[in-house]
Structure formats: C-alpha cells, structure tokens
Amino acid sequence: MSSDTTSAPEYLRKILLAPVYDVARNTDLNFMPSLSERIGHDIWLKREDQQPVKSFKLRGAYNKIANLSEQAKNRGVITASAGNHAQGVALSANRMQVKATICMPETTPDIKVDAVRSFGGDWVDIVLIGKSFDVASQHAQQLAQEQGYTYVPPFDDPDVIAGQGTIAKELFDEKRDLDIVFIAVGGGGLAAGIAVYLKQLKPNIKIVAVESDESACLQKALTHGEPTPLDKVGIFADGVAVKIIGKEPFRLCQQYVDEVITVTSDELCAATKDIFDDTRAIAEPAGALSVAGIKKWLANNPEASQNKLQIAGILCGANINFHTLRYVSERAELGEKKEAIIAATIPEEKGAFRKFCEILGGRAITEFNYRYAPSSSAHIYVGLKLRRGEDELQEVLAELKQNNIDWFDLSDNEVAKQHVRYMVGGRAPELTNERLFSFDFPEYPGALLSFLQTLGERWNITLFHYRNHSAASGMVLTGFDVKDSDMAEFTSHITKIGYQFRDESENPAYQFFLK
Known part of the structure; x- marks a missing residue:
C-alpha cells in the first residue's frame, strides 16, 4: 500500500497486526523516582534499550521484511x-x-x-x-x-512506521492515564508511528517531538511546509543525525504532533546522567532526547506545575561507544546548569588567586587553568560548581563585577569547552597574523594526512588541537599565520578541502587565553 493512501485507521490496523514480537520484546515502562521528585511530575521511561539490538529500530525493520511477498523475500x-x-x-x-x-x-x-x-x-x-x-x-x-532487491528504508515507509508504532500500543496498554509523551525525532518514523496510534485512541494526549539542535529537520520542515534539507548536521546524537525528514513521517507528524522542542548536546549529557541515576541504563545521546525534552519543556512551561502530570519518554537506543562516556561525563553538569565556566581577569600578583576564591564565597571550583604571563594582569579559566543553577551564576558574576574583576561567561562556548580548556596559557606574541579556525574532521584512517596534503605548505600552522571522542567526526582547532592581504586566497583554499569549518578568530575564549 503506498504511503499517500495509508489512512490513520489503516495505520491502526497495521500496528495491531504487526508481527514484531517474533523477534522484538514488549519493553519495560520504568518509573523515574529521582527525576520525578526533582521536577514535581511523574516521569516514566519506555526502555527500548532492552531490545536485542539495543534499539527500537528492530520493530520497523522486521515489520517491513515480514510484510514482503515470498517472491520479494527470495530476491533479498x-x-x-x-x-x-x-x-x-x-x-x-x-x-x-x-x-x-x-x-x-x-x-x-x-x-x-x-x-x-x-x-x-x-x-x-x-x-x-x-x-x-x-x-x-x-x-x-x-x-x-x-x-x-527490496530496499528497507530506515523511516520513510508505512510498514516501518507501523512497526515503530507498536511501542505506542504497549504504552497505552500499560498506562492509559498519560498526559504527555516525548519522542525523539531523526527521520521521523518513531514519532509518526507513536503519534498516529495514540491520537486515535486518546485525542487529548499531548505529543511532543524532541530534536537535537544540531539536526532539527522536523522543525525546518514545519517552517517550510515540506521536508527541507538542513545545510549541515551535527553528529554527537548520531542516531538522529538526519538531514531531511521522511515525507510520510512528516505528513503524520504535521497532523498528530502537537509541539517540537530542540535540546543541546550538553542537555543530552545531563539527561543521560538522569537516566543512569534512575535506571542504571546508559542511553546513547539520541536515546536521551526524550528526557532532555521533558526537562526543557517543563522549565519553559512553569504553568504545567499546577497539576501533577503523567509523562512518558522513549529511551530509543543504547548503542553508545564506551569512550563517548568521557565526553558525556564532562558535559553533564553544564547541561544541568550545575556548573559554569567563566574567564576572568585578575592582577598578576601574589595572593590574587586566593582573593578571587574568597570572592566566590567558598563555592567549589571544578577546574582552574592558568599560566604566568609577563604582564600586569592574568587571564584564568575557571569551572564553578553551582547549587542553584542560573540564579547562583548571576550572583557570582555580580560579585566579581563589584570587585572590579572582568569576566566572560564561557558556559555555552563550544571552542572553550572542546579545546581551549586544554590549552590555556599558550601565547605567541610574535604571531600578529594568527587566524583561528575550527573544522569538523572525519574519523577515518588517513584523514589527517589528507587534510595536511590538501592544505599544502603555503600557510604555516601555528596551533592544532584535536581530541578523539570515538565518533564518526571529530573537532579540530587550527591556527594559521595568514596576512590580511592573503585572507581571500586562504579562505578559498581551505574551502576546497571539503570539511565544514568556522572562523574562530574573534571567539572570546581564543582572545582571552591564546591570542
């Protein structure tokens, strides 16, 4: 049956008849006690990490292949x-x-x-x-x-969508008093399948789609009225790193999804920690989208606190590389607004750091980076533990200002968090023409050599920082010695390399610590 003739009742029938339990399991719906107590609503987590392949994708794939004719199965x-x-x-x-x-x-x-x-x-x-x-x-x-061969799409197919929709059947069978369901969106098959089922059985239930702000293809499609490709996609939440939403998922999401919300990578890291604290499950970044969305939506809608809500999120996958946990651990406190990173200027004199700590009033310092510089002032990179989130940070910044200490909040500065924190103090005064660029760097054998060969020897590399997080793509920070008169030629040349890049020369983290 073609997608343009698949009606909502037909989806309901396809979901109810889907033979996914030949291979998939009816996963647990776990209550999250710590998170529920903290935010004042009952939060439930649908554990698709319990599938044999640690992801919901098994449902759609099996349903698609199971519905093929015997001739199609024989062809492969x-x-x-x-x-x-x-x-x-x-x-x-x-x-x-x-x-x-x-x-x-x-x-x-x-x-x-x-x-x-x-x-x-x-x-x-x-x-x-x-x-x-x-x-x-x-x-x-x-x-x-x-x-x-028959192509098995990852999301843009009625049988695949119906397979994912079996999650909604299990949700409704186990807990019919749900008020809101939060669902991750990549290509849209999961959200479409769940929404088309639940909205027919319980029209007043609220469906909120959650996207990474680095791959918000549903939000862009809604803005343009049709699936529209993103210019670029971030890969931290690789399970939803999709440039364009599927046509059929978009048709259903446009009709049955009530709201779309985006979250940052730091918020995903914080949600990963929340899930681990309550369930001991380790979600992949895309798997934590729903919980990150729950927290952000409730923070943006304080009026929702008037009544205790029954809220469910889908932990859609747990295929995470072990080494990625290092990154998640580093960023979780920032995502929870329990840590801030600031750059501050203090006098280059004895006792200045002690006085700075006294101004902080005994708050815990999580990180401190500094190197002596032959000048009257010093720039320091400081991580600060916060008990009361944003309100406490504003108090700290006000206290610094009262004591004539210049500061800059780097908590949302990716260059500072990814690179500069490991490089503080490395200044080269003679490099008056240094330009700083960040590159999205592919992770494959020979990528660095290819990068350097394409770059050639026309411009001197003055700085290079890279850290492997075991993802498909890494972040590289690179400095070049380029005169103003050569900038047009230089920009044209690095464009030919074919990697996404950004000019970071005016980034405050660079200005404070490295320029």
Whole structure:
C-alpha cells in the first residue's frame, strides 16, 4: 500500500497486526523516582534499550521484511545504515532467513560492523563503501535496482512506521492515564508511528517531538511546509543525525504532533546522567532526547506545575561507544546548569588567586587553568560548581563585577569547552597574523594526512588541537599565520578541502587565553 493512501485507521490496523514480537520484546515502562521528585511530575521511561539490538529500530525493520511477498523475500533485501537500523535489518533477516545486503560507510567503527555481522550471521553481506552515509545509500539504491532487491528504508515507509508504532500500543496498554509523551525525532518514523496510534485512541494526549539542535529537520520542515534539507548536521546524537525528514513521517507528524522542542548536546549529557541515576541504563545521546525534552519543556512551561502530570519518554537506543562516556561525563553538569565556566581577569600578583576564591564565597571550583604571563594582569579559566543553577551564576558574576574583576561567561562556548580548556596559557606574541579556525574532521584512517596534503605548505600552522571522542567526526582547532592581504586566497583554499569549518578568530575564549 503506498504511503499517500495509508489512512490513520489503516495505520491502526497495521500496528495491531504487526508481527514484531517474533523477534522484538514488549519493553519495560520504568518509573523515574529521582527525576520525578526533582521536577514535581511523574516521569516514566519506555526502555527500548532492552531490545536485542539495543534499539527500537528492530520493530520497523522486521515489520517491513515480514510484510514482503515470498517472491520479494527470495530476491533479498538491502539497506544503507551505519547504526541501529543496520542491526535491526540484520537480525530480522537472520530470523526470517532472508538474504540481506547492508551498505555501510568505510568510516563506520568496527564495533558497529562487528555487531551487524554478529546479528546477521550467514544471511547478511556487508558492503563497506565511501566515506559518508550518502555514498553508501546511493550504492544501496543502485544495487536494489540492478539486483531486484527490496530496499528497507530506515523511516520513510508505512510498514516501518507501523512497526515503530507498536511501542505506542504497549504504552497505552500499560498506562492509559498519560498526559504527555516525548519522542525523539531523526527521520521521523518513531514519532509518526507513536503519534498516529495514540491520537486515535486518546485525542487529548499531548505529543511532543524532541530534536537535537544540531539536526532539527522536523522543525525546518514545519517552517517550510515540506521536508527541507538542513545545510549541515551535527553528529554527537548520531542516531538522529538526519538531514531531511521522511515525507510520510512528516505528513503524520504535521497532523498528530502537537509541539517540537530542540535540546543541546550538553542537555543530552545531563539527561543521560538522569537516566543512569534512575535506571542504571546508559542511553546513547539520541536515546536521551526524550528526557532532555521533558526537562526543557517543563522549565519553559512553569504553568504545567499546577497539576501533577503523567509523562512518558522513549529511551530509543543504547548503542553508545564506551569512550563517548568521557565526553558525556564532562558535559553533564553544564547541561544541568550545575556548573559554569567563566574567564576572568585578575592582577598578576601574589595572593590574587586566593582573593578571587574568597570572592566566590567558598563555592567549589571544578577546574582552574592558568599560566604566568609577563604582564600586569592574568587571564584564568575557571569551572564553578553551582547549587542553584542560573540564579547562583548571576550572583557570582555580580560579585566579581563589584570587585572590579572582568569576566566572560564561557558556559555555552563550544571552542572553550572542546579545546581551549586544554590549552590555556599558550601565547605567541610574535604571531600578529594568527587566524583561528575550527573544522569538523572525519574519523577515518588517513584523514589527517589528507587534510595536511590538501592544505599544502603555503600557510604555516601555528596551533592544532584535536581530541578523539570515538565518533564518526571529530573537532579540530587550527591556527594559521595568514596576512590580511592573503585572507581571500586562504579562505578559498581551505574551502576546497571539503570539511565544514568556522572562523574562530574573534571567539572570546581564543582572545582571552591564546591570542
């Protein structure tokens, strides 16, 4: 049945008849006691991390393949994915003994390739091709046409959407008094499937879609009235790193989703900690979107506190690389507004740091970076523990101002948090023409060499900082010695490298500590 003729009642029928429990499980709905007590509402978490592939994607993939004709199954299926969808297709194909080809970028971490191979067994062929998902996807579509395979989309398909909608059936069966449900959005299949089911059974339930502010494709589609590609997508929440929402998910979300909210990476880290504290589950960044959305929505809607609400979020996945936890741990307190980072200028004299700490009034300092400079003043990078969030930070800043200490709040400054905190004190006074740029750097063998070879030897590199967080892409901060008269030529040259970049020369963190 084509998507443009799939009515809401037909979706209801497809969800009720979906045979996903041949392979998927009816996951737990856990109460979150600590978070509920803190924010004054009952918060429930649907644990899709309990699926065999640690993600909800198994439901949609299995339902799509199960609904194929025997002839289509005999010809085989194909998909492109570097993550949860690939694992869902692999396990589904193995269980139904359908031959599957899965195209993945060459940059896919070995842990994900090995997981797909393990779930698929002899029924899955893995094709590693290209440096990006787009190349792998194009190859999969080409093979589908040439070999007669059925393409299994990750989200833009009625059977896939109906498979994800089985989560809504379980939610409604277990807890019918829910007031609001928060759902992560990448391509939109999960939100569409849940919303089209719940809104038919309980029209007054509120559905809130939650997106990463680095990949808000539903919000952009709503603004333009149709699916519209994003200019760029951040990859921290890689499970929802989608440039354009699917047409069918958008049609359903436009009709059945009440509100869309975006959250930052720091807020995702804080939500990951909340989930761990209450359930001991370790969510991937995309998996924590719903909880981050719950907290932000309630903070933005204080009137909701008049009545205790029954709220559910979907923990949609837990396929997180262990080393990414280092980043999550570092940023969780910032996302919770329990830590602030400030740059301050103090006199370069004995006792200045002690006096600075006295002004802070005994508040805990979480980080302090400083290096002697031969001048009358010193710039310091300070992390500060906060008990009362933003209100307490404003008190601190006011106290610093009263004591004639200049300050700058770096709590939302990505360059400061990603790079400068590890580099404070490295000044080179003779570099009067230094320009600073940040690059989104692909994680694959030879990427650094390719970068340097493309850059050539025309401009001297004056600064380089990179830290691996085991993601598909990393962040690099680079300084160059470039005269004003050469800037046009330089900008044209680095554009040819093909990596996303930003001029950070006026970034206050750089101005304070490195320029």
